[in-house]
Amino acid sequence: MLIEEPLSALAQLPTPLVIAAAGGLALAECTLGLGFVVPxxxxxxxxxxxxxxxxxxxxxxxxxxxxxxxxxxxxxxxGHRFGHRLRETRIVEKIGSQHWDRAADLLHRRGVGAVFVGRFLPVVRTLTPAAAGASDLEFKRFLPASALGALCWSTLHVGIGASAGASARYIEDVLGRASWIVLTVAVMVVGGVILWRRFRTRDSSPQKPLERAR
Incomplete structure (x- = not known):
């Protein structure tokens, strides 16, 4: 099965390795610049x-x-170390300076709430922490908002992935059983058609006259 095979291969890996890979992918996604190198x-x-x-x-x-x-x-x-000079760096320019401006504007309007909201916005998610560091936002206010946003984001995405995996396995199982049912019905139908044609041919064939008794 197309879906079951990669899921089975993934499930056969050691669980700690899969979890560590998920953590590494999240770290790359949320670190400035790396999210555009690693999916x-x-x-x-x-x-x-x-x-x-x-x-x-x-x-x-x-x-x-x-x-x-x-x-x-x-x-x-x-962001705290380099300030708004980060906006002019090659990394941010490659990502898009407009996304930095969007993150900065979100911070200006929503304050620490932008750290939580920005977590769920593509591209802006990567730049919001650096923009927050470049602003006047204190780290003791930044960290709780970041941790809460990360927890909600993680629960959402792991939940979606787990649900998709469970659904895929269920669908594959149902289709696997259904394929045997369809095959059985098909064989019965073909067999019935063949038998019907044989009986029809036999009934329509001319019968030989009986020989007269001597």
């Missing part, structure tokens, strides 16, 4: 598809949230 969000969804029980779900959500918060913290300190 963090899509990779996280794929890794989360291997979740098969509540315990692994909780652990993966926690690890991903922690790694995302670390990525945000790195971005914040880069």
């Amino acid at each position: 963090g969000e899509s990779g996280l969804l794929i890794a989360a598809a291997a979740v098969t029980n509540p315990a692994i779900f909780v652990i993966m959500v926690s690890v991903v949230a922690a790694c995302a918060t670390v990525g945000d913290t790195l971005g914040f300190w880069l």
Whole structure:
């Protein structure tokens, strides 16, 4: 099956390795610039598809949230260290200076709430921590908002990935059973048609006259 095979291969990997990979992808997604080199969000969804029980779900959500918060913290300190000069760097220009401006405007309008909201906005998510560090936002206010946003973001994406994996396995199982039913019905229909044609041919064939008794 096309869906079941990659999921089975992923599920056969050691669980700690899958969780560590999910955390690494989240760290890359949330660290300034790395999210455009490593497909963090899509990779996280794929890794989360291997979740098969509540315990692994909780652990993966926690690890991903922690790694995302670390990525945000790195971005914040880069912004705090270099200030708004980051906007003119090659990395930000490659991402798009307009996204930096959008993050800065969001921070100006919403304050610390922008750190939480920005977590769910593509591209802006990567730049908001650095823009927050470049602003006057204090780290003790930044960190709780970042951690809460990371936890919600992690729960959402791991939940989507786990649900998709469970749905894919269910669909594959249903289609697997259905294929045998369809095959059985098809064989019965073909067999019935063949028998019907044979009987019809036999009934329509001219019968030989009986020989007269001598």
